[in-house]
Amino acid sequence: MSATTIGKPADPGPSGEQAAASQRNRVLSALLHRPLALTGLCGVALLVLIAAAGPLLAPDNPDQTSSHATAPPSLAHWMGTDQLGRDVFSRMIVGTRISLAVGVGSTAIALVIGGLLGMLAGLEAGRAPDTVLMRAMDVIFAFPVLVFVPVLSGLAIGRPIHLGPIPVGQLAVLTGAISVVFVPVFARVARASTLAEAKMEYMLAAMAFGARRRDLVFRNLLPNVAAPLMVQAAFSIPLAVITEAAVSFLGFGVQPPQASWGDILNDGRNQILLGDWWETVFPALAIVVTVLFFNFIGDALRDVLDPRARAREMTAAATGAVVIGDRGD
Amino acid sequence: MTDSDGTAACGPDIRAGEPLAEVTGLSVAFGNRHAPVPALREISMRIGRGEAIGVVGESGSGKTTLLRSIAALVPRPFIRSGAVRFGNRDLLTLRERELATIRGREIGMVFQDPVNCFNPAFTIGYQLRRAFRLHRQGPGGGTNAEIGRALDRVGVDAGRLARYPFEFSQGQLQRLMIAAACFAGRPALLLADEPTTSLDVTTEAQILGMLRELRRDLGMALVLVTHNLALAAQLCDRVLVMYAGRIVEEARVADLFARPAHPYTRQLLRSLPVLPRRRGRLYSMPGDPASAANARRGCPFAPRCEALLGAVCADTEPGLLPTGVNGQLAACHRYDIAQAATENLAGQAPA
Numbered sequence: 001m002s003a004t005t006i007g008k009p010a011d012p013g014p015s016g017e018q019a020a021a022s023q024r025n026r027v028l029s030a031l032l033h034r035p036l037a038l039t040g041l042c043g044v045a046l047l048v049l050i051a052a053a054g055p056l057l058a059p060d061n062p063d064q065t066s067s068h069a070t071a072p073p074s075l076a077h078w079m080g081t082d083q084l085g086r087d088v089f090s091r092m093i094v095g096t097r098i099s100l101a102v103g104v105g106s107t108a109i110a111l112v113i114g115g116l117l118g119m120l121a122g123l124e125a126g127r128a129p130d131t132v133l134m135r136a137m138d139v140i141f142a143f144p145v146l147v148f149v150p151v152l153s154g155l156a157i158g159r160p161i162h163l164g165p166i167p168v169g170q171l172a173v174l175t176g177a178i179s180v181v182f183v184p185v186f187a188r189v190a191r192a193s194t195l196a197e198a199k200m201e202y203m204l205a206a207m208a209f210g211a212r213r214r215d216l217v218f219r220n221l222l223p224n225v226a227a228p229l230m231v232q233a234a235f236s237i238p239l240a241v242i243t244e245a246a247v248s249f250l251g252f253g254v255q256p257p258q259a260s261w262g263d264i265l266n267d268g269r270n271q272i273l274l275g276d277w278w279e280t281v282f283p284a285l286a287i288v289v290t291v292l293f294f295n296f297i298g299d300a301l302r303d304v305l306d307p308r309a310r311a312r313e314m315t316a317a318a319t320g321a322v323v324i325g326d327r328g329d
Numbered sequence: 330m331t332d333s334d335g336t337a338a339c340g341p342d343i344r345a346g347e348p349l350a351e352v353t354g355l356s357v358a359f360g361n362r363h364a365p366v367p368a369l370r371e372i373s374m375r376i377g378r379g380e381a382i383g384v385v386g387e388s389g390s391g392k393t394t395l396l397r398s399i400a401a402l403v404p405r406p407f408i409r410s411g412a413v414r415f416g417n418r419d420l421l422t423l424r425e426r427e428l429a430t431i432r433g434r435e436i437g438m439v440f441q442d443p444v445n446c447f448n449p450a451f452t453i454g455y456q457l458r459r460a461f462r463l464h465r466q467g468p469g470g471g472t473n474a475e476i477g478r479a480l481d482r483v484g485v486d487a488g489r490l491a492r493y494p495f496e497f498s499q500g501q502l503q504r505l506m507i508a509a510a511c512f513a514g515r516p517a518l519l520l521a522d523e524p525t526t527s528l529d530v531t532t533e534a535q536i537l538g539m540l541r542e543l544r545r546d547l548g549m550a551l552v553l554v555t556h557n558l559a560l561a562a563q564l565c566d567r568v569l570v571m572y573a574g575r576i577v578e579e580a581r582v583a584d585l586f587a588r589p590a591h592p593y594t595r596q597l598l599r600s601l602p603v604l605p606r607r608r609g610r611l612y613s614m615p616g617d618p619a620s621a622a623n624a625r626r627g628c629p630f631a632p633r634c635e636a637l638l639g640a641v642c643a644d645t646e647p648g649l650l651p652t653g654v655n656g657q658l659a660a661c662h663r664y665d666i667a668q669a670a671t672e673n674l675a676g677q678a679p680a
Contacts, residue, residue, distance in 0.1 A: 205446035208400055209460045209509060210433030213425065219459065223450050 030304040030308040031297070040296030048289060051097040063257045070276050080278035082129035082267055088279055090324035092286060095259040099290070102175050102260070103241035111233050114186025119217070119225060121187065122194025134191065137184035137313050145181050145243060150252035152177035157255055174253055182236050189232045227305040234298030238291035245287055261286050348375040349517055349550050355411030357394055357403055365409075367621040368394045370574045372411070376518065381544065381551040383561025383582070385597075386571035387618040391491070392554040393441075393569070399552065400436055401428050415518070434464040434514035437549070441523040443502035447494035454490030457509055464514040464562065479512035480505075483539060500532035504539070511543050519549045520528050525560065537564060558601065562586065570594050573629040574621025576649060580657040590652040590659035592636040638662050 001209075031037040050057060060077075066085035073080045079088035121130040153174040160167035168176070197203065198221070206220050245262025247253040249269075254260040261283040268279025352374045369391045384392045385611040397403050398553070399413055401420040415436070420428065420573060422599060423466040440446045447456055458474050465475075477487035483504040494502060510519060524540070525533040541564060544551050555561055561568050561582065568585050570578040570593065580592040589595045598611040616633035619625075627643040628634070634642065641662050650664040651657070 143557055165429070201440060201442060201445035202448045204402060205438075205440055205506070206448075208402060208432055208438035208440070209513060210429045210431070211459075212429045215459075215463075291648045 003128050017112040027301075027304050031300050034300045034303075036296045037300030040293045040300070043289065043293035044297065047096060047100060047293070050093055051100045054094055054097045058087075058093045060087035060090040062086060062090040062094040062259055070271060070274075070279075071278070073278050079282045082245040082279050083271065084266075086141050088264065088282060091259040091264055092261070092282055095261050095264055095283070096286070098171070098254055098258065099241055099244060099262070100288075102171065102178065102244040103237050105175045106178035106240045106244075107182060107233050107236045109176065110182035110186050110236065111229055113179070114183040115190045115225070117183070118187035118190025118192075119194045119221065122198065123217070123221075125191075125195055126199075130191075133187070137187050140180060141184040143181075146246060146250070148245060149174070149177045149181060149247050150250055152180075153247055154252040158250070170255065174244065174247065178240050178247075181243070182240065185236065186229060186232060189228050190225055193228050194221060197221050231298055231302040231305060234294055234301050238294040241290055241294075242287060245283075299316075339596035347378075349378045349380075349415070350376040351414045352395075352399065353414070355395075355398055355413065356409040357398060357407050358392075359407050363668050368407075368574055369398065370621055372576055373572075374569060374576065374579075376550050376552060378517070379544075379548050379550050380567065381565040382555065383519070383568040384552060384554045384571060385556060385558055385561050385568060387556060388391045389618055389620040390571040391574040391621055392556075392571055393522055394574075395523050396552060396554045399518075400432055400438055400520055402432075429463075433460065433510075433516075433519065435516055437510035437514065437516035437519045438517065439503070439506055439510050439524045442527050443499055443506050444494070444527075446506055447502060449494055452491050452493055453497065453505060454492075457490070457496075457505065457513075459512040460509045475512075476481040476508075479508040482512070482543070483508040484535075500528050500536065501570070503528060503532075503536055507536070507539065507543070511547060511549070516549055517546075519544065519551045520554075521551065523556070524553070526555070526557075540564065558597065570597070573619040575629065575660060576658075577630065577660045578658065579649070580659075581655055583657050584657050588654060588657075590654075590657055590664070591630075591661050592634045593630050594659075598633060628650050628660075637665075 031041060040067055047062045048269050055062070064086060066081070067078070068081050069083055069085040071077055071085075077087050077089065079092060082088055082091070086148055121133045124130045153170065155161060156168065156170040156173040157171075160169050161173055162168070203216060203220060211220070241261075244253060244260065245265065248262030249266045251266060252262045256263070264283040265280055268276070268283070271277075271279050334606070352372055355369055355372040356367070357369040358365040358367045371396060372391075374382070382396060386392050394403060398408070399415075399420075401413065401423065405421075408421055411421070415431065418427075418431075422432070423431070447453065454473075457479075458473075459475060461479075473487070473490065476490065479588070480487045480490075485501055485504050485508070497505070506525070510516065519540075521540070525536050528536065537560065541550070543549070551564070553561060553564055558568075565582055567579070567581050569576050570585075570591065571592050578585070578589070578594050580590065585594065586598065589598055596612070596614045600614055602611055612631060615635075619629050619632070621629075625632075627645060628647055631637065631642045645662075646664060647660045649658045649663045650668060651658045652659050652664055653667075
């Protein structure tokens with residue numbers, strides 16, 4: 001390589017991006033070889049497709065009332081109709097978009113904010129910024145989720161909250177409120193990994209080779225902190241979906257006639273007593289299945305990204321032992 | 330390994346000319362102000378251009394801390410006093426931004442455990458390229474060709490750049506680290522912290538030969554931290570023996586082995602196995618290694634010393650004194666007694 005490429009201005013070779021890409025390929029192929037992870041991936045892909053296509057897939061107008069009120073599932077209405085005669089299946093499909101968007105959106109916001117705050121705290125460990133940040137996280141953590149989110153989201157019902165000149169709609173407020181709840185988790189994960197990484201000899205070695213602080217943080221620390229954060233995100237998305245459902249169920253989330261899974265559950269609440277099960281069972285199932293799909297991915301991601309887990313697996317394979325209950329960290 | 334041992338051992342004269350680097354009165358204590366844990370006490374040393382210095386001592390004697398202090402890698406609050414002069418700058422007063430332009434470029438560093446010194450998440454090529462580019466702005470810096478030439482020198486196949494650290498053996502990773510330390514910049518000083526401790530003896534011999542060649546070709550000074558006296562003997566011009574955070578003896582390699590001045594050095598040399606084997610058990614030094622952290626009154630080595638001089642050893646700590654041979658220094662009261670005696674004689678002679 002050395003003799004043939006002298007003089008070429010840009011040597012073709014694995015760049016950082018390619019290295020990252022090959023890391024992604026490794027993770028992806030590891031995921032595809034696990035049946036549960038594959039199920040989770042396919043399931044989530046399907047959900048995303050449904051969310052993206054939304055109204056195009058719905059057989060009926062989800063908001064169209066009809067005289068066929070509270071009809072049980074039939075060929076015309078696969079999941080029956082609600083009190084107002086709206087097609088539950090269509091509402092479920094349209095609701096997927098909001099449920100997923102709120103879940104993924106709030107997790108993404110929490111991941112970025114919590115991750116950065118946590119890394120900052122970890123780098124300043126033991127000093128004032130660390131203490132202030134992490135105590136603030138404790139305060140947020142201590143706040144009951146189902147008080148905090150409904151109150152914030154409820155404030156925005158019917159009229160957007162103005163953050164300065166920017167009006168923030170109710171859905172955005174809901175997403176933001178849920179993300180606030182999840183920030184402490186990500187901050188803690190990021191801080192813990194930062195503390196562990198900062199002790200690693202390769203950080204010292206990078207410094208000894210003349211790396212600046214910026215290099216250390218963004219090129220050495222961040223990529224290694226990102227893995228546990230991704231795992232955390234995979235587990236947080238379903239929680240966020242549930243939170244959105246709960247808040248909507250309480251009536252402070254998505255407002256009618258818009259549909260989300262929790263909102264459909266809420267509408268069906270009264271029907272259960274009358275034995276009309278379909279309006280609650282289907283959204284509940286959708287939530288359960290979504291949570292499962294994401295958890296499958298999260299589990300597999302953790303195993304693939306955590307080198308200790310990989311080492312344990314290899315030891316187990318080598319000794320023929322079965323690793324039981326090896327979940328907690 | 331074709332050079333004669335003679336050239337490597339002689340080196341430039343240690344006292345001649347301006348030193349490349351100089352440590353003066355360096356004291357380091359970890360822990361906080363209320364509970365300091367001393368690690369280095371009043372260390373002074375000079376590193377001549379192209380000179381190879383071995384720093385030997387037991388675990389906890391402060392060797393590694395000393396080495397890291399020279400690269401200003403010890404966090405500032407822990408440096409209690411002293412200076413590390415490199416060129417015309419005091420590294421301990423520079424800002425991180427300025428240090429980043431010296432580390433790697435003018436001072437190269439090789440660590441003990443090569444496996445942990447590479448970030449496991451990136452390919453070797455990516456990490457080497459980054460190390461090379463840190464010090465080569467503009468086009469041509471850190472090209473595969475340049476890295477390939479460096480890898481040629483250390484005997485690693487340049488075709489393996491796209492691989493991850495775990496795909497290399499320890500010895501190969503150490504070669505890669507040496508390549509980065511020596512060729513990413515143009516270091517005048519190479520700091521090596523037990524570079525072969527984690528390697529098997531065959532690999533150790535290869536790495537040592539390589540270090541010696543590189544040092545000769547690039548004219549680098551070397552500070553080699555090791556607990557292996559034989560290693561220091563092979564590679565270094567001068568040896569510092571450390572005990573409990575202090576330098577207890579400083580001597581040219583030949584002198585150290587021929588006439589060890591400090592009782593610690595003598596006991597250390599006695600505990601080396603020699604062939605053909607003498608009869609009886611191999612000597613083992615009594616007591617436990619002292620650390621600078623639990624300081625005691627008197628000489629730190631007194632509890633293990635087999636040549637105690639009496640109460641003076643338990644009461645006062647000896648300074649680093651000339652033994653009268655080739656600039657050899659030792660921190661032992663026998664030399665201040667000897668010195669006092671000569672001074673007395675000198676004082677009495679005219680009378």
